[in-house]
Amino acid sequence: MLATQKQYVQWFENETLRHARWLSESNHLPPARIVLVDDKTTADEAYRLACEGTSLLWHGDFHNARQLLQALKRRIERTNERSEQRKIKKAANKTVAESSETPKDIPNLFHQQRQIQAQRSRILSRLLLELDTDYVSHLRRAPDVSTACTAAFGQLDKAADESCVLSFRDLQGALGAAQWREKGVSIESLGVSIYPHYGVFAPTRHEYVQLLLDAPLPTVNNVAYDIGTGTGLLAIILAQRGVKQVIATDLNPRALDCASENFTRLELANVKLQQADLYPTDAPLANLIVCNPPWLPAKPSSPLEYAVYDANSTMLRGFLQGAKQHLAEQGEIWLILSDLAEHLQLRTREELLDWFANAGLAVKYRLDTKPKHGRSQDETDPLFAARSAEVTSLWCLQRA
Template sequence: MLSTEKQYLQWTENETSRQARWLSQSNHVPPARIVFVDDKTTADEAYRLACEGTSLLWRGDFHNARQLLQALGRRIDRTNERSELRKIKKAANKSAANKSVTAKEIPNLFHQQRQMQAQRSRILSRLLLELDAGYISKLRRAPDMSAACTAAFGELDESCVLSFRDLQGALGAAQWHEKGVPIEPLNLSVFPHYGVFAPTRHEYVQLLLDAPLPSACDVAYDIGTGTGLLAIILAQRGVKQVIATDLNPRALACASDNFTRLELSSVQLQQADLYPTDAPLADLIVCNPPWLPAKPSSPLEYAVYDANSAMLRGLLQGAKQHLAEHGEVWLILSDLAEHLQLRTRDELAGWIADAGLTVKYRLDTKAKHGRSQDNTDPLFAARSAEVTSLWCLQSA
């Protein structure tokens, strides 16, 4: 999410001092070194500068800037192929040949991949664009970006500088919001907003449809609602009152939009870190927390990575005091962290027991996403074994 504190980028161009508002989705500080690049700048030259930590303020054709970003990506990938990726591919080949990857290799592969992804993101984020007030671009062949940027970053009455990658994210989010993400088991679509994780993986939806509701289910909580998908499922299954919480204002706005589209009057929204306040005890608590215990490196990654499993452990620890008599917790969780050796099944079982909960039953489904079928993926051994489960928990 963008920092609420205004920051400005200053530079000198054509012997004139310039200044513009600095926008960064990842809250990076304004760059210390910038050079001006345009259609005459070669990809090799741009790549060298970006790797040295220099930011590139684009002054050429808009479409050529997009092509330059793609060229930078290809050079990063080629460099990785010649260095650390060799080790990863070697282990991937072992997985593809059904040979065992050692216990030490699996977590190393995961951390190496994340480091390369972070480095790739830093380099690509050094290609910058300047936009006038209202997010108007003076570049040749620039599209109308005002609506997409306003939806993503808010109203802006001054010029700004942002990375081309952040701009692409805003334009992509606008497309997602326009066409929606189809949820086939429900025969409907949800519409993500910028900065809210799109539920493109939704094999767990059928688990939520198959699990029997508690015998009395008047009140349910959806903790960390995101787009509101789980709350929508509960409402459609007839739960009389659904209270959906999230700490992210973007998620709350997104969920509200989706509830309004579907005319769901039984769902209430509350900004909260986990559990709602001043709410009746829940007959059912549902949560799909981030699945991997690692530190997020961008706002969107908070939907995937949960440092030290903090949200998962907080959810479990607070569940019992928020449950009505005979209430249940439905925890939607992948076991990918276990296959990556980032968390053990015994640790999860211990957290459940320490919270005064017990497992009533569990529903499982195999991963169906493309990476779980790709035996060239360095982490294929872990991804192909992934199982997503609905853990039904109750008071011990």
């Protein structure tokens, strides 16, 4: 939920100094400069102010704020197309056309893409709105957002009777998460739906599920760990495949709440949750340990990105180093990992195999699958050469 350290913003309204609680799930600092904008503010003016670092507190029609955000997105896209984005695409197309090998400037393309995305996020997050202590917006045609915001951000201090200010994008994220939580993500190969919570990575890319269904279970499968369970999907697969006891761990309280709800929905009595950084404590040795760590060794820029980016491969290497001491004698480790980092030249296959060996582990077998998501088929993507070559694998490891 919300950080315990409260932060505040202030602005002038009708010559009166106002202040409110600052909420940012993207970890953006409280804006230093805020101006009031409304339906009369043009998209060009709003874009200029946002690019200059000024935040825009919306006082117009709620639906017009959504249209303004779309207009800002279009201007960012046009600007990127004329500058950095055009250079990146030109370089990527040239290298793809000239060589069947991974282009040497792919890492630079990746980091430039991330910089562009971060700048885009900063600009779009400068459109703000104010909600009262019950998360009610008093804008014209504003929908009821209180339930979604409470689920996403937690209760505000009603005793203090303070309003809050947040970015329109964070509000959209809360509303989107509420929809996911209501309708769920269908996992067709498993025959179930998973219900993500706000701040927990949704398993919309789940081609690896079939790998976990195809891999033969160890002969003895009394105890299994799911390390970094997130929504609980991997633990659910193991439980449904007949593992007698599954212990799922995560450090994120939101993930634990989310996984618990999914386990309860499916009436899984053989799954236990524990808040832990990687491995559970006071638990029997595991016959099977599964983990789907973040796939890319880069620094996360927001809490949600911790499911995608793992700075210096810290989680992956920590998981491997601790696995052997938690593994039963004939136990197995199932590591779900994409090789996209290798195609982006962020990590080599040799490094990964060395980490296995240094942890006292050996490869028993590997199952592979190709991605099916749209970006792997998009030839206009500057990173198409890497994305189209991606393979997701289930590495079955055992004691060396």
